[in-house]
Amino acid sequence: MTKQIRQLDRVVIRFAGDSGDGMQLTGDRFTSETAQLGNDISTLPNFPAEIRAPAGTLPGVSSFQVHFADYDILTPGDAPNVLVAMNPAALKANLADLPRGADIIVNTDEFTKRNLAKVGYQTSPLDDDSLAGYVVHPVALTSMTVGALAAHQVSKKDAERSKNMFALGLLSWMYSRPYESTLRFLERKFAARPELVAANVAAFKAGWNFGETTEDFAVRYEVKPAKMKPGTYRNITGNAALSLGLVAAGVRSGLPVFLGAYPITPASDILHELSKHKRFGVITVQAEDEIAAVGAALGASYGGSLGVTTTSGPGVALKSETISLAVALELPLVIVDVQRAGPSTGMPTKTEQADLNMALYGRHGEAPVAVIAPRSPSDCFFAALEAARIALTYRTPVILLSDNYVANGSEPWLLPDVESLPDLRVEFATKPNGDDGTTFLPYLRDPETLARPWAIPGTAGLEHRIGGLEKADKTGDISYDPANHDFMVRTRAARIETIPVPDIEVEDPDGDARVLVLGWGSTYGPIGAACRGVRQRGLSIAQAHLRHLAPMPANLGEVLRSYDKVVIPEMNLGQLAHVIRARYLVDAISYNQVRGLPFTAAELETTLEEVLKNV
């Protein structure tokens, strides 16, 4: 049968199934194949809070969305064009997100009475007309997979478990993906059990061939490569990029990286990743709790390492007292907060940006730290380097505010040339700095950076004591002098306020925008996509995105004041907006959603148009 081939510029596919169905892996593989083809990509995994919620239930549904296009894209897509639903729960949980006309591929084998009942379907949606508005492709995925593997030496259970490869094969065929990397991957993954390699490859090919032969799939699609900068790419998640950024910071500074961490979703993967890089001299300590984790990192920094601690909101709360000590000690420290939905335990697997206040203000006393946030998965690499740069140069704690969305989402990353990465070398103090040539003054500052000398234990002649009590300027001796305290409090504030950070850049292709959208962190993609949408309708709008939350870029006030209106979309109740209003007395409009999900470009677009109407 000859198939029609249709060109598309972009596609959003969502794979959805039970936690045990391997949807994350399937999505990952599809993404990898797509990356090989040179499309631009953005992905969004979505997994349940439970490890393995009961099979076939709504809370047990796990999904992976991939958006790919022949141009550069900014988000994983608002609404899937294709849903692969491995069971009734997956269908039910995801249907509401589908636009009319979308393709739905369902695994009919799982649409049993029992499974339907589990999620409250009285009748099968495949049999009534509830899916009338969609293009439904019923496929007996499980039984066809089992059938295809009849000759294979695998158990029925193993055969059934290969059904995700059947699905992947089918989708790979539909979208004309190259599958060599998947075959190689299967060989690596099941290296110890060759019979499983064979089975999974066979399942994949069966899926591909099914697409090729069945009449139900009359059309095959192609999405041309995107025009991307030349170079070598890999697909990368935010957590992986952040980990590599920390390794790179170690290499570029020549310092050992020391990670003190306590596992917590969604930050644990950074611990997992860094623990693999011992050959770089990276030490990872899984501490007894978050306080110990940051304490150990601070102890390591004191000893001359780049001390890092990674966690999520509840962990940062616990670390506050120790971060305050680090402020007093003026030592480098990188605190990574992969934000999740709060308060309290909240929704640990969902995203949010509501820890900005805590990062800026969540310590007793005047305890300023630097705060930065990455804007996309691959940007986590550079944000980690920047956090390390500020920490090392200015001898200060830096809080890096990632979030679940960038941490687990992925996108193609143009690999940087190692030599082009910033040089982070620091100089330890090696000799007395007092006027008399023999005294060491641990709080005598560099006039430019206001950083104090970093004199690590082991350096003869510079023995000194530091601590959390207020210290006299220069000598670092304990001081209760009122004027000294006032001076030190202001100096610590100035140390942060005067860190030079790049000016904020405004994207205003039309040049005549009167409304500025200001964002920070992971909303970059959705805001960018929404602005494109607005502009495509012929309206002008400017976008600026903050990487540095403390200190803020020097030109920010001026930029803000040059627009009639400033809109600040945030996945919180307006935390950045509050800061902006206070600092610049600009009547910023705060647009908030706190749903545990990234903004969709469409809803932002609507909001922005609304604002534009009223300028």
Added chain:
Amino acid sequence: MTKQIRQLDRVVIRFAGDSGDGMQLTGDRFTSETAQLGNDISTLPNFPAEIRAPAGTLPGVSSFQVHFADYDILTPGDAPNVLVAMNPAALKANLADLPRGADIIVNTDEFTKRNLAKVGYQTSPLDDDSLAGYVVHPVALTSMTVGALAAHQVSKKDAERSKNMFALGLLSWMYSRPYESTLRFLERKFAARPELVAANVAAFKAGWNFGETTEDFAVRYEVKPAKMKPGTYRNITGNAALSLGLVAAGVRSGLPVFLGAYPITPASDILHELSKHKRFGVITVQAEDEIAAVGAALGASYGGSLGVTTTSGPGVALKSETISLAVALELPLVIVDVQRAGPSTGMPTKTEQADLNMALYGRHGEAPVAVIAPRSPSDCFFAALEAARIALTYRTPVILLSDNYVANGSEPWLLPDVESLPDLRVEFATKPNGDDGTTFLPYLRDPETLARPWAIPGTAGLEHRIGGLEKADKTGDISYDPANHDFMVRTRAARIETIPVPDIEVEDPDGDARVLVLGWGSTYGPIGAACRGVRQRGLSIAQAHLRHLAPMPANLGEVLRSYDKVVIPEMNLGQLAHVIRARYLVDAISYNQVRGLPFTAAELETTLEEVLKNV
């Protein structure tokens, strides 16, 4: 010899000596005598961070300042009229605070070569002319005390230790204080050792008689009683008043008070005080750390007590994660933060207001709580009641921001009539609240207060489970629904924002002020005194003081906007100013000192005049 008697309207005396000299007790007694006389009073103790720093050193100096007057006063006074210096260190440490012409009473016995050398005096300031501008009264306090006790059956050490009573006797004579209460006090204090009662009484009388006879003291002073509201008064410190307020909250709510606390300066005294009130059913648990302390308090609240935890900045930092849980659980909880100078350990015995940011914003996620602050020592009583009222009525954590200045300072307190105190009774849930008459919905809110039912364990039929994961509206079941999360986040915010709090009152006696001074917490006294000073010079100025920091009074925006300028003096780098600017877009002028000391009225006065010049 006949002595002249001179009338004064106000006097500031500072007793200063070594930590071991009993200056706090001396000051306390003088204050008590003065209170008996009906003067208005304000006191400021100032003790070293060390338990007993080495005798005779500058860090070992302990002082107590008392300001009394025949009119109502607002602060312990900027500059002492009289300094009692028990040793060279005390003289040196305090001299800079004295205005020219002040009286200095020195204990000459301690001005030995060795003691002078200890504090770096080359020559005795009593012998050179460095004290030329002052009226110096050299008194051989120690030897005269020992002499007066020659016939007493006490060791030389005990005799010497009575010298503070000699000094007190002398000062009591000088300022015509009634001393009966001091004699009674000595009898109580040394009940177990009658020989010490006799010795201390004799020392006191010797001091009194010395004043009466010696020529050096030619003038005796009188300060007439102040015109104060009729009623019964006692002198009270902030920490004591706060403790009594908590006991009162227990009585007025009918609930047991449960204090979970971990000792920390300057909050420990609240634990000490409350642990004495078991007959009120008050339970105090000294926990293993601050996290356990707030945890235990929360557990007790869950069980139907008024759960309270008391601490200072570092402790609040540690408690953040649990406070965030309390926000999610929506249970009453009072967190008392007696602020001290930070960051980190900072200056534990010094005052500061730099925990406001942490109180408002120091938790992960959107975790709003109510925040209030007392304005004076006796106001701590009412602030504690108000904190309890909000916590109990709105089922929310309330942070009460006291500070070292109000906590340890004292003032006369007109005892309230117990029946006039607010009625804090609450109703526990006793029966199902679902429409079906059988279901219990733990998150079904009172439409007015937005509070959820408080169904305590032991209530049959209302068994339910709560936790830190996001909860579905009404049912309280775990929910990952995006819309529900958004709704709950906004509802928790609204719960706090809509708590009705009294309008802010403005004091503007002239009625034509164009500048408003806005303050919060313990700066009330100094700001008030400064405003009086400004007005006495014929200028108009308005003062308003915030008790409620979250939520803020509904009329605040309007009030702020009705002045040309708003000045916000704070003992931090402008934390309230930041909030005010953000909320009301008012270009408030932040005036800050972070010296570990309260503002002096004089310096504030100068600042305000400066502002007035430029209106």
Added chain:
Amino acid sequence: MSEPVAVKLTAKDFKSDQEVRWCPGCGDYAILAAIQQFMPELNIPRERTVFVSGIGCSSRFPYYMNTYGMHSIHGRAPAIATGLSVSRPDLSVWVVTGDGDALSIGGNHLIHALRRNVNLKILLFNNRIYGLTKGQYSPTSEVGKITKSTPAGSADAPFNPLSLALGAEASFVGRTIDSDRKHLQSVLRAAAEHEGSAFVEIYQNCNIFNDGAFEQLKDPSTRDNYLIRLEHGQPITFGADGQFCVVHPPGGFGLEVRDTNSVRPEEIVVHDATVTDPAYAFALSRLPGLDLRNTPIGVFRSVDRPSYDSVVQAQLAAAKAKVTETPEQQLAGLLGSGDTWTII
């Protein structure tokens, strides 16, 4: 705490309406079923029973019990439960926790609750792994364990939870296992009867991240030779027909396992959970080998000492005994105490 209730409850009464969400096959299911079946025999009304947990797979437990319950935050359950128990002596307060929750982040609260002897029944579900965060090593994982966070093997020795509890002055210490419902219930029974802190370690299988951790203790082919079932007042023997026994070699401080045939009957240690000196229970706690051989289960130690709650209540009662006034009168008296003066 143990007033009889009118209607006899059943296991079903202790099931809440929440869907249980552990992985299929998880040992937590068996523990839940055992406890739901056990609770009625305590004759404590459901409303007077409270389960407080921290965070972890195990800590979801309270949701599934139709009693009062709080799923709190990681590691803090003993602290929260302390406040509840001390202020509400009429309640029966249970803490459910995991090896990470109790021994890693919550270690301090645990040892302090035990030292104080707070009236809590603490059930530690030990699966020797972090389940909820998907498989990092825990403070009870074996040395050299390869997990997500220790790809080269863990570098630190585990806690022995029972030794730790004994070092922390625990008055009741026991161990049981998810798969043996009867035994589990017998240990819970003893724990419930104990006044003060009762610390019970429950070996629990995490079939996803640490499957088979206690397999030797469950597999019928090894079980009987590995497990030592402690019975108060009984000589400690185990294995088929009591093939093995526990002796206390003279001069030594520890315990050793011997062939029962090779020793005189009077050499066999007779289990006594009530000895005041914790050294015996401590020695018992050191018996198992790395391969889980010689693992005692049952009540190791159960001694009487005043619970923290009872001392606190006694102090309150003593203070209140002298009171004759109404609270308002008392308060007025308190406010007006010390030096006062009156202005008229």
Added chain:
Amino acid sequence: MSEPVAVKLTAKDFKSDQEVRWCPGCGDYAILAAIQQFMPELNIPRERTVFVSGIGCSSRFPYYMNTYGMHSIHGRAPAIATGLSVSRPDLSVWVVTGDGDALSIGGNHLIHALRRNVNLKILLFNNRIYGLTKGQYSPTSEVGKITKSTPAGSADAPFNPLSLALGAEASFVGRTIDSDRKHLQSVLRAAAEHEGSAFVEIYQNCNIFNDGAFEQLKDPSTRDNYLIRLEHGQPITFGADGQFCVVHPPGGFGLEVRDTNSVRPEEIVVHDATVTDPAYAFALSRLPGLDLRNTPIGVFRSVDRPSYDSVVQAQLAAAKAKVTETPEQQLAGLLGSGDTWTII
């Protein structure tokens, strides 16, 4: 860690220029002097010695040592020192802490450092009170203690710090006393030589808030009859002319004190700090009575097991051994690992 230094240092070299600010008469002075005198014999250069403390009177210690030092925050010194020690195996890292700092707020970090066997020498100054905060009871205060925070007497049993440490798998456990400089130094010597965590409890008098807490162990009229000086390899006897001895009654698990005359010499326990099973040291730790009678001092336990630091370093070394590239090359390789594609 123990390369010899050229110039022999003296006690004076270890005195910093900071004025010592404890109360006159505080036991901390004696400990400071003893340690300053002791340090030179280690032959470790001052710059390679670091004292890390928490908060408390005792925790001011680092300021007075002319070495590197950090006065950190309450309870966290073991955690901070862990990061320092693990990342800098060339340093000699000492932790100074108090009974509140180590056992109350810092209890968890302490037991985890011991379990891990981090290469730290931990000196716990135990005065059985909170000194710096002016006299609240501590986790080592006696039951019923009346303090500022417990006017009706404390309601909870104290920790026995050594039992707790042993329950937490400590490889080195000792006790000494502020007033006995020679003994103190001998225990520190053993601690310093130990690879891994060495936990030393030092009884310290707080003459302001808990004066005389250990008086019986210092008063010449009681001292010798109360103190048991442990010497490795020696039978445990004490009192005038070895009047008393320690025996291990058959069948029992604890130790008891007897008149030396009343027992056969071979009944007297010969002290052996190196037995692997902690049950012996645990039994020793339980010996003292409430009145401090029969208080052993010295090294209770000192056994070899790999330090956490050494395992971590070995893992690093193994991983680095295979490396042939420069760090930059390695990094380039790492960045480009996994599935990549190239656009030209």
